[in-house]
Amino acid sequence: MRNYLLSATVFLSLPVIAQQKDYAIKEVNFTQVKLSDNFWLPRIETNRTVTIPASFQRCETTGRVKNFVMAAQHQGKFCTTYPFDDTDIYKTIEGASFSLAVHPDKKLEAYVDSLITIIKAAQEPDGYLYTARTNRIHYT
Secondary structure, three states, X not given: OHHHHHHHHHHHHHHHHHHHHHOOOOOOOHHHOOOOOOOHHHXXXXXXXXXXXXXXXXXXXXXXXXXXXXXXXXXXOOOOOOOOOHHHHXXXXXXXXXXXXXXXXXXXXXXXXXXXXXXXXXXXXXXXXXXXXXXXXXXX
């Protein structure tokens, strides 16, 4: 049995070893990539200056942020339509974080930090966080 496991381990690791030797392209961290083209650079700039702020604004105006605030304050009732609305804030924070890594912006960073503070405060004592459940169970 031991020989079989050793043979299987060696056999399964061969493609990985071969791939490492044969594949000349190596990954780089996205923060090391500097774009200067006329295709991607304008789109990334639009994402940074228009899409991310608009997405955060939409999270504010639709009540998505309010759901977290109410959960943190232990008052109010879930105020958006879909129970999965929390994910929009998470996705927008993720996009903003990628943007901030390559284009620092103190105002955006402060806003993201403020949302993270609200999200942290909305977590239940065991770390669970789902505003639709938290607001419906505790505050309706």
